[in-house]
Structure formats: C-alpha cells, structure tokens
Amino acid sequence: MTQDAVFRTLGTLFRQVRSAQFTETFESLVIDLFQPQSVIVLVFENRRRPLLVSQWIPDAELQNVFERSYFDHGYFLDPYYELATSDLPDGTYKLRDIAPDRFFRCEYYRRYYRQTRMIDEIGCLERMDGHRVAHLSVGRNEGSAKFKRKDLSLLSALSQVLMPLIIEYCNYSIDSGSIKQPERSQRVLSEQLFYTKLSGRKRITLRESEIASLIVQGHSTSAIGLILEISPQTVKVHRRNIYRKLNISSQTELYTQFLT
Amino acid sequence: MTQDAVFRTLGTLFRQVRSAQFTETFESLVIDLFQPQSVIVLVFENRRRPLLVSQWIPDAELQNVFERSYFDHGYFLDPYYELATSDLPDGTYKLRDIAPDRFFRCEYYRRYYRQTRMIDEIGCLERMDGHRVAHLSVGRNEGSAKFKRKDLSLLSALSQVLMPLIIEYCNYSIDSGSIKQPERSQRVLSEQLFYTKLSGRKRITLRESEIASLIVQGHSTSAIGLILEISPQTVKVHRRNIYRKLNISSQTELYTQFLT
DNA sequence: TTAAAAATACCCCCCGGGGGGTATAAAATT
C-alpha cells in the first residue's frame, strides 16, 4: 500500500467517522498494512465488561472462541485490559512487552488465550475520558510470522491519528446505540473483584487477594515482589497462606476457584 | 437399595439384555448404588474411536463437553483407553490408581478432562474378544465426594456379573446397528499414532515418539523411565532431542503440536 | 491496653522441567 493510499484512506475514514462504513474502511486499512488474522476494537471500562466496537476475525472457529469466552472472563486477565485499568500512558504495545513474565505458561494462557490461536498481538490503548479506554488489537495467528519491530513503529505512528478517529467513532456508535453488547453466558466472572470473589469462600485478606490476582494473571513470585515492592519471600508466604485458606495446593486450582 | 432389589434388577437386566430397555435399567441400578453424576458405556477398539454404547450425563453442559471432545481426541489420552489398548487384566480400577503420576497436572487434564468437572472416576474394563474391550465408567462431579474404597469393592464385585451382561448387550446392539456413532468434528486426532502424527513434521524416531506419547499423557520423566525400563537420564535426552527436532521448548507445546 | 491477626522477611528442603555438556554401543545407511 502506498503512502499516498494510506493518507487517502485516512481521509475517507475522517469523512466516515459517523457512519457505519467506518469499521470496514478502517479494518481494510489495518489488514492491508499488517496482514493480521484479527482486528478488534474494544472499549474498556474499569471493572466492567468491555464493549465490542468492531471485530474482524475471518476464521469462524476463532471468532467463536473469542465471542464465547472473552466477555465472560477472558478480558479480565487480558494484559491490555490490565494495562487499561491501571493508569497507563496511552500508546502502542507489543503483547510480549506488557505480558506478565510467566504469561505463556499461566492457566489463562493455556485455557483461553491459546485457544484463539493468536501467536502475536500488538495493540493500542487510548483514554477516551475519565473511565473509558479505547483499545485496538491487531493479531497474528499460528502459521503467520510474529510482528516485527517495523510493524510496531508503523502502528505506533499510525495510532496517532487512528485512535482519535476510532474514539470519535466509538462515541458516535455508543451514543447511537449501535454497539453490539455481547451476551454474557452462564459462567460469569465479570465485574467481581478478586477480593469479593475469593473472600466469599474463606476470608482472605485484601493483600492476599491482591497477590492471588497477580498469580492468576501469570506473574511469578519474584515478579509480584517487584510489582508490589516487597520481598519475593513475603510473596511466597502470602501464597502459602492463600493456598492454606482456600484449601488448595497449586495455582492451577487457584485459577479454578477464581472461575467458579 | 436392598441386596434383594439388586438381585432382582440383575434378573431384569438379564431378561432385557437384548432389548432397548437394558441401558435404562442398568443405569438406574448404577445410579442407585453409587450416586454418580455420569454413567457411560464405551467399546474400545485398538486405535479406533470408541463406540458409545450408552451415556447418562444429566448435566447438559457436561454432556456437551463429553460429546464434543471425547471422540475427537479425549479418548486418546484417557487412562482407561490406554489401559484397554495394552494387555490388561480385566477388572475395576480407580482413575487415581491407573492415571499417570502427573496426570492431574498434564495438559490433557487441564484442557479436556477437567472441563468434564469430573473429580473422581471408577471404571471397569472387560475384553469382549480379540480387539474389543468394553468399558463402564462411573463418575462423580465437583461437589460430590470421591469414591470410597467400599465403592470400588462393590463395583468390582458387581462387575463380575454386570460386565458380561453389558458385553452381551453391546454385541447385540452393535449387530443390530443401533449404536450411535458420534460425529467427528474438524479437529481430529483420532486413529493417528503419535509417530505418524509427529514424524510428519520432522523425522523423530519411533522411540522418541513413544516417549513423546508418554509425556503428553502426563507421565513424568522418571515414570517414563520406569515404564520403558530405561534410565530417566535417557528419557531426558530423548526429551531434549524431541524438543529440538520439533523446535519447541516445553511439553505444553508438544501437546499443541500433537493436537494440530 | 492488650491480645490477635496481618504483613513483612528470612531460613531450610525437595522436586521436576529445561538446557548444556560427554560418551559408548548398537543399528541403520551409505
């Protein structure tokens, strides 16, 4: 795609920002530039289920996985969601940069993320207003190459104009009520905090729930230590206490408890 | 249920052995005696998809999981299937006795088995003829207690008469063509041997495929050493070679390779 | 105010996975 065509498309996008054609134009732009297997736009709201603004997932099975799981609980452990609900600098991130150190070994990855067959993901985050964050996710599946540094810098540059456009479109479509809010299914994790979630069973302390949350997200003991600025030893103790209180003996079980 | 009633039911079963009522009668017997959440009868044939003779799984969601996954690939790593396709002594087994040492941590357990929500299982195996093995599985779900030693000995005793009856019924219903053969879906593992499966990618040796198979089933390095009667060290070397040849770096990935 | 609970930090141990070597004998290929 020529530089020229990119700018022309941006122009079109600008004109279409309040029309239904917007998503299609913008998706084809991203597809052209990045050859992804998925392009998804979400709006994150703190501790709420994300809004699905648009999705392009040609593989029907994977779309199915996404729709079935992401809005139930998948989003909750999505590193981008995590980033969005903390105070982040807006920007473009590679999944591998923002994911917890043991992300690719954690239960979330094993049980949900890998099912999407996505092997690499780059995404933009941009705050819409006080509590909403727009998120553009561009994914590559098994069989494709990972994103190169060039891809990241291109998306990063492009996002300077793309994200404002997307935000404008989001606001428009939210106002006009045309956003499809995915159904939630029976097994809900959703808005519940870890604390509420887990302390219901047996009083675990707030601090413990904090650590439990990080464990499930795929952070190692030492990573948690770094994050909370306490010694890994302390984290280990908390970990033990959590297991003891919940009467479990592995982080796998912790994940299960959390989801049920 | 009184001793008397048990014998009476056995009599009924005997009379119904060539009728469609058989399964219902026999299921209600098992349900009465063991308070399970699932009762399934399968016929294993070496390296073939099992035949579903009867199933009683009141929970619709779990039935769904079972039907969707078991006949695709779930059976392939089912410890009972494994036992059936080796030369076994007929008999009644607790899952926990026959499962690989790391079964409850292996990918199969995490991805498939746990989804069935089954927390305990006892099952009978009985050879029908040269290549077929009848299998009765009795399962308890989350929320129920595990099976006690008493349950095992009761089923073990009962199976002396129950399995011959079941086999008779199986033969009858196979002959009369009334067995529902579950559909296979897109993602098939099925009859393929590990060897064929994995060597397609990059020649791994037969021995290596043997070890890969055991790894995926959830056997630890040392357990594999015991099984194959070689040193765990040797297993480690094979393991490394497998990973190198397949260009992966964990048994999780091995499982993925195997399924795709 | 005093006792209990929570958060912090350190010690020890074992286990298993993953990655790096080396070596030797048998089997298969050339």
Place this chain on the structure above:
DNA sequence: AATTTTATACCCCCCGGGGGGTATTTTTAA
C-alpha cells in the same frame, strides 16, 4: 567397510513451585 543415526547413560547447572519452619513489626479488634 565406513559413516551416521539412534538409544543408552551419566554429569553439570538454573529456575520456579510447593511445603516446612521462625521472627519482627504493624494494624486491627477485643
């Protein structure tokens, strides 16, 4: 006959999870 591959076995290392302690300070509750 000579070379390569395969199977065997041992060595070393590091890492992280899980389980067992103990101790100190701070916070919370009684």
